[in-house]
Amino acid sequence: MMEWLEFSDIVGISIVIYVVVLALNNIHLKHSAKKGIIVSGIALAVLYTFDMLWYVIYYKCPQSEKTDYILNLVTCIVYLMIPLALSTFFAIYAHSIRKIRHYVGVTTIILLAVMDIINIFYPILFYHENSNMYFKPLSLIMHILCFVAFLILLADMILAKSFDYEDTFLATFVGVTMFIGLLGSWINYDLKTLWLGLGISYLLMYLAVSEIYNKKDFLSGLPNRNAYEKTIAHMKNNYATIVMIDMNDLKRYNDTMGHAAGDRYIFATSKTLADAYAESGKLFRIGGDEFCLISSNTKEELSRIAEALLKNGKCNPKYGDFPINFAYGIGVREEGDTASYVLKKADEAMYENKRKKERV
Template identity: 25%
Template sequence: MNVGSISSDVIGIAALFFTINLAKRNAVVDVYKTKIYILASTITIIILSLEIMDIWGQSLQNVEHIWLYKLENVVGFLLTPVVPFVLLYLYNNDINNNKIFYSFPLLLNSVISIATYKTGWIFYFDQAAAYHRGSLFAIPIVIGFFYYILFMISILRNDSKYDRDDMLFLKYVFFMPVLGVSLQLQFIDFHIVWPSVALSLLLYYIFLRELQFKYDVISGIMNRKAFEREMEIYDNKDNVVAVVVLDLNDLKQINDSKGHHAGDKAILISATVLQESFEKIGKAYRIGGDEFCALCEGASEEDITESLIKLEKLLLEVNNIHDIKIELAYGCAFYIKEEDNSIYETFKCADRRMYEHKAKLKGLYGRRVDDMKRASYNQ
């Protein structure tokens, strides 16, 4: 009996039960991602349990139980691509629009896995109850890798949501199962794939928990602590950085007249508009009660202008939908290391321009977009 492999599987199961329990008690980043994480972890626990049963069964090599060994392996191979498929839902919003493309490989694997019980396509047991790989053994692995690659692409497409350290950590975390598969393909008795998946899920949970310290609870965008860390990084870099400071007008009046629930809603709407407006060129932060900022590395004046125009258009749209009227004052300045003392001085300049813009907005709600452009940073 491969005691080492069983021990690894047991540790993996214990770790996932622990993190599932924590995830149920504390929603990780958002409720949706928590549900996806719990589902992927639960499936992994089932596969790890089947692997323990399979290792134990093969050590006995009881010919009377061949049917049970085959059943365990059929279910295991059937579930193999399901974990990366489920993880796709963490970042890929396109799945429901392309159900055939995403679902067909999973369906194909299911058919082949179930048929293997009779055909021996993926695996088979000889008359002595010894396990052997079949001619289509690679199919579940290839399909699993297909979903895993799509999952990695989805992460890279969302890299603007994470800083450099986050992306590096994620790459290490999700490289572990790749290494596990490579080793197990070379050494048939080396059961390390699913323990490595369990470890990756555990580390990913820790990563999501850490993100909670970087994000603002009400707005859903990054908080002041993350902003200050990014400012410190940019202050020591040579790249041009656009600093856009924004302020939500009349938040106190919204709180006083409609309650703090309405005020929180106004903050959330403002943050959503800000993030959507600057998502292609920078990162959005909530840095105070009614204060926001966007940091845009390498952005040009044209980029900022286009983003501010988009912001104004989105504000018009949300104000036609919601009963709370959102108005954002903003100002922008560019940090150029060779010309400026520090990015903090640039921030002060952008902040002054924001207050100048705020003063111009008094009684001028519904102004033209061209006026917005001139008020933003050409002071």
């Protein structure tokens, strides 16, 4: 019999290998995201490896105080991998503007790591006796802190600008899976469920990260055509207007200054538009020089913002020394209008605006 061989840990390592290979070959992921995913994967691989070692010691070594100490040390190393894995994912999602939840998350992760290290020398979370593991009361706090850190991480994911209903659904399953694992660990000492739950959560987290980047325009940082199509396909009557925007000078920039300068011009324009409409709705880059804003604001409010930008004539200086020149059209949703019909109205208004500018 090979009781010491834990196939659940082998499944966990297989999941880690699968995710790491996908991440390494995903051209859309930023370097920092890839690095975070890989480091988290390494932490989980160490967790699964030491968990297998725990069973080898349990089945192969005689019961003694020394065996209990070794089992406790191995378990502490296993648990120490959880805050390490969380910290790297937390770094991926932490927004540039720190909020209280970020400090709470970091403090929680540090506390988890410190408690695991202390437990090596003094059992405050769990202990081993006759080769069996037993939780101490403080361990419940550890489980709660772990889930709090995980929830903060999910909150950062859901608050990402390109997060939509699909990503929210996926993030919910990540949280539920993690919760079931922690619950099984605390109530039934079912660590296999916890470790597999971590592996499944790791896979789902990668899928969520990948989806976010797949819906993000690499150049402008705005939600891209993919995100736009999915938003339009599932959009309900929770908007009032749609604005179509088309840059006027991009071809000239590309022809006279080169495509590199054209890309900088797109970046400056998109960032300036995003800043101006930050409180007005969700802005997408849907083509080379085309943008779409889905808004709850009135036509008059959105028109005032557009005219103010055009009157100023310059992109925000922090994005480069570029003029701003675009045509725009606003479609207003009337009772019974479909999203495609409002888009058509906005598109027609935008092209009419462009023709007027060309005649001037």
